Amino acid sequence: MANLFFIPNNIITGENAIRLSMDHITAFGKKALIVTDEAMVKFGNVKKLTDELDGVGIAYEIYPGINSEPTHSMIDAGAVIYKESGCDFLIGIGGGSPLDSMKAIAVVAANGGRITEYAGKKIEKDSPPTVAIPTTAGTGSEATKVSIITNTDTDVKMLLSDAKLMAKLAVVDPVFTLTVPPSVTAATGIDALTHAVEAFTSVKAFPMSDIFAESAVVKIFENIQACYTDGSNLSARQQMATAALEAGIAFSNASVTIVHGMSRPIGALFHVAHGQSNAMLLNVCLKFLKQGAVPQLCRLANGIGVYQDGMMPEEGADAFVNATLALLKTLDVKPIQAFGVSEEDFFRLIPKMADDALASGSPGNTRRVPTKDDLMGLYKELWSEGL
Ligand SMILES: NC(=O)c1ccc[n+]([C@@H]2O[C@H](COP(=O)([O-])OP(=O)(O)OC[C@H]3O[C@@H](n4cnc5c(N)ncnc54)[C@H](O)[C@@H]3O)[C@@H](O)[C@H]2O)c1
Numbered sequence: 091m092a093n094l095f096f097i098p099n100n101i102i103t104g105e106n107a108i109r110l111s112m113d114h115i116t117a118f119g120k121k122a123l124i125v126t127d128e129a130m131v132k133f134g135n136v137k138k139l140t141d142e143l144d145g146v147g148i149a150y151e152i153y154p155g156i157n158s159e160p161t162h163s164m165i166d167a168g169a170v171i172y173k174e175s176g177c178d179f180l181i182g183i184g185g186g187s188p189l190d191s192m193k194a195i196a197v198v199a200a201n202g203g204r205i206t207e208y209a210g211k212k213i214e215k216d217s218p219p220t221v222a223i224p225t226t227a228g229t230g231s232e233a234t235k236v237s238i239i240t241n242t243d244t245d246v247k248m249l250l251s252d253a254k255l256m257a258k259l260a261v262v263d264p265v266f267t268l269t270v271p272p273s274v275t276a277a278t279g280i281d282a283l284t285h286a287v288e289a290f291t292s293v294k295a296f297p298m299s300d301i302f303a304e305s306a307v308v309k310i311f312e313n314i315q316a317c318y319t320d321g322s323n324l325s326a327r328q329q330m331a332t333a334a335l336e337a338g339i340a341f342s343n344a345s346v347t348i349v350h351g352m353s354r355p356i357g358a359l360f361h362v363a364h365g366q367s368n369a370m371l372l373n374v375c376l377k378f379l380k381q382g383a384v385p386q387l388c389r390l391a392n393g394i395g396v397y398q399d400g401m402m403p404e405e406g407a408d409a410f411v412n413a414t415l416a417l418l419k420t421l422d423v424k425p426i427q428a429f430g431v432s433e434e435d436f437f438r439l440i441p442k443m444a445d446d447a448l449a450s451g452s453p454g455n456t457r458r459v460p461t462k463d464d465l466m467g468l469y470k471e472l473w474s475e476g477l
């Protein structure tokens with residue numbers, strides 16, 4: 091079977107990547123819409139970018155109106171600002187939320203209408219040039235053809251997936267991630283780990299995606315704790331930034347599976363940050379998906395050094411699952427109850443969450459394909475695990 095492998099046109103990585111990126115950015119247009127959040131303005135990351143843009147004579151308009159879990163109205167408003175301010179390309183700087191928003195605004199700017207019209211639809215026109223500058227090591231959005239935007243009318247996190255959403259240029263400078271606080275370092279790093287494990291065990295995995303997935307898993311096991319305990323460790327931050335990029339490339343090509351499928355409804359309905367909901371779900375989902383993915387998990391056990399000679403494949407897979415669960419324990423993963431979710435609301439919404447998860451298509455990529463009953467059972471287990 092043949093597979094098409096998608097990545098951005100160019101990827102610049104390493105310290106001072108932003109300066110090197112100017113050689114490319116000057117070819118993209120005359121005025122950029124910078125899509126970001128208020129925290130990026132406060133931390134001075136936007137200023138680092140605008141200083142470089144000033145240096146090469148590129149004009150810009152700053153749209154800092156994004157927050158965690160971006161909504162459809164933020165996207166539609168951004169597209170209006172893009173047009174009214176006469177921009178001809180876009181730069182997203184921030185975590186996955188501003189990057190996803192930047193890619194979605196570009197789609198609306200090129201194709202018209204509102205972002206909610208594009209859920210599950212093929213996007214017709216090419217976006218204007220887009221530049222993605224991540225400041226968290228997590229989503230890999232800088233290198234994915236995915237954008238996740240919440241439709242607040244339906245309380246559904248829309249999964250937009252189309253080659254036209256891929257950024258033209260990804261600029262991955264680990265220096266930006268030095269200011270990420272421990273809780274966000276853990277949540278975003280676990281998001282990247284989830285991308286890599288799901289891509290590696292997905293029914294859509296193929297040799298090119300496996301290379302990136304496996305490499306990301308190894309890097310994350312080796313570096314996530316160092317970043318969590320000492321945020322100023324630049325070499326560990328560099329490894330995590332690369333791992334998140336690799337994990338994004340892996341899942342953008344091979345898809346995510348059950349964890350992300352079940353995670354999005356929790357984010358949309360209870361406003362739990364994406365990495366946090368993935369982290370709590372890994373606990374119950376890894377054991378579920380293992381039955382369909384023993385050889386893959388055994389290979390990952392070998393990669394992270396927990397496979398021992400003479401182990402049967404099943405034992406190897408168990409070794410990987412146990413190592414992952416042990417890692418999560420060191421990263422202060424919170425249970426669902428810690429997010430102010432009431433038992434009554436959670437159980438009432440389990441059927442909707444299971445339906446929305448299945449409708450997203452992600453659970454169908456799992457090697458052990460879950461039914462709606464399986465998903466409802468796993469949501470219930472998630473609740474009881476947290477008690
Ligand atoms: N497009 C994709 O492929 C993809 C993949 C996974 C997740 N997502 C989506 O990405 C979003 C989550 O992205 P995220 O996890 O990066 O979180 P985020 O962008 O929401 O950021 C989380 C918090 O960290 C802060 N932050 C970001 N960078 C910082 C820095 N350098 N220093 C200090 N604080 C910083 C932000 O201001 C915010 O408060 C969700 O909407 C999720 O659904 C997208």
Ligand SMILES: [Fe+2]
Pocket residue numbers: 229281282285350364
């Ligand atoms: Fe994710």
